[in-house]
Amino acid sequence: MGAGMRAARHYTLALFDALAAAGYDAPERVPRLPIVNPPLWELGHVAWFGEWFVLREASGSHPGEALGNSLLARGDDWFDSNTVPHRARWTLDLPAPGALKTYCREVQDRMLDRLAREQDLDDALYPYRLALAHEDMHGEASLYTLQTLGAAPPAALAPIGQDLLPAAVTPAQSGDGTDAAAGDIAFDGGVFLLGGDQARGFVFDNERRAAPCRVAPFAIAADLVSNADYLEFMRCGGYQNARYWSEAGRAWLMGQERSAPRYWRRDGDGGGWHELRFGRRSALDPAEPVRHVSLHEAEAYCSWAGRRLPLETEWEYAAAAGRPEFRWGRLWEWSASPFLPYEGFGADRYREYSQPWFGTRQVLRGASFATPARLRSPRFRNFFTPGRDDIFSGFRTCAP
Incomplete structure (x- = not known):
């Protein structure tokens, strides 16, 4: 240490x-x-x-x-x-x-x-x-x-933003993934231990108390939504069509006057896009995960694509299964779950870490390229307000 x-x-x-x-x-x-x-x-x-x-x-x-x-x-x-x-x-x-x-x-x-x-x-x-x-x-x-x-x-x-893979994870207690639709991994569901290991090491208070959790069958994307995927959403009027956006999302969008992710900029000829990374212009790589998007943007994309965000329990189940196809660790991933305490929660000595934010934040799972290896865990619960797009955040989708 x-x-x-x-x-x-x-x-x-x-x-x-x-x-x-x-x-x-x-x-x-x-x-x-x-x-x-x-x-x-x-x-x-x-x-x-x-x-x-x-x-x-x-x-x-x-x-x-x-x-x-x-x-x-x-x-x-x-x-x-x-x-x-x-x-x-x-x-x-x-x-x-x-x-x-x-x-x-x-x-x-x-x-x-x-x-x-x-x-x-x-x-x-x-x-x-x-x-x-x-x-x-x-x-x-x-x-x-x-x-x-x-x-x-x-x-x-430098170079910042390299594609980092997560540390080894522990297999789930039940449920094997099988390939579903192209890009999806299907899980039969089952029971697994949600939350951190209470017997040893360090566990954040919001990961307690570890308890058996049942997950219904689901299919989740093997990878994050890419720049190319998101650009198609934009070309189809994603930011202009109000029906894709929640009420909170529409209010956020009007306040931001946004028509693209936070750091995207149009090329000089107006025909393409680049992004700003730490103040420097960078070519928009179509294959890279879209980054610096808010929960509202992720939800709007899902509405357009006929998909949904994963519940945090589904995300943890898939990550803990250890399937190599399930790639995580490049960006924090928005989930469909509000930040709430697990049953039996008790605040640790740093009382303000979790408790004041229950019910006002949304859970993100995984890690980003900037997260130290010692913090990378399929059980780690990050949490931010839905409008935050300055963080290193992206998202993946689930079948409806």
Whole structure:
């Protein structure tokens, strides 16, 4: 775990340096957008989170539940996301970048020193695993910010967007897939264990409690919807025909004035398309999965195509079956399931991770090319509001 913590912190600092190189090293230089945080605040928050749960042995995420004081005199006032509203993060009198980098390194050195003395027990390692997962997720969010602001990622990440395959997965308890219609994999359905393994390792609270789940027979696309597929939807008037869109989707569409995915741009002659990736023009590859689409766009495509989005239980069942045809891990995939607790849910020490968002977010499954391997799991539940299209999101479809 120590090696993973070092790698994550190195990555965090490299991402900050990339944003700083683009001119976003101070909050006042960062656009006030609801989908980004000032990078300087992000840098301090990631280190503070590890200090809170590991070094200060916090029993929860509320003020007063940690031991002692932050290494920074005003660390709790600056970097506690529960008490510092998003809009206030642009107006804080934060330390200079050099001082925050020193804080990041000091916190990690102390965490690693403490880790070396811990017993190899899940309870003892829980805060370290939580802090590492938190930093990994913020690393991917920083890449969203780089994409949103049109800034280049760290050189070590180039070329970004390569096709990464997921780590090995565990076979399902029942149900074998068979080829159905072209591009689909049919599953007979059955019972499988939904949720994370409770016996060992790290499990997010929203994956508990693991319980048997019955899935009806279904057929799911082996791959994500491609740029070529989505372009056909657009050519058929997909964005103009209101009947393809839900009421919420139509409201979102009117507010966005959108007629293509977020980062698609027409070529100079008006006859084709390219896309912007981290501020640079990139040829639109027809075979690549369409990316940066919202839930509303995914649902509209399904309505046009006579298909549907998979339930998260169907997605997990298919991914856990281990069929090589079922490719996942390049983009987060929208599901048809709202983000709700599993039966028997109980919040962990980081109480604000899941519970406040139940019923207001939609589940995405899988991983993206920017997700560290240690976070890739067929059971991981990501969740965002339906209108988010700045994330590395795509979708696959199911037979109706």
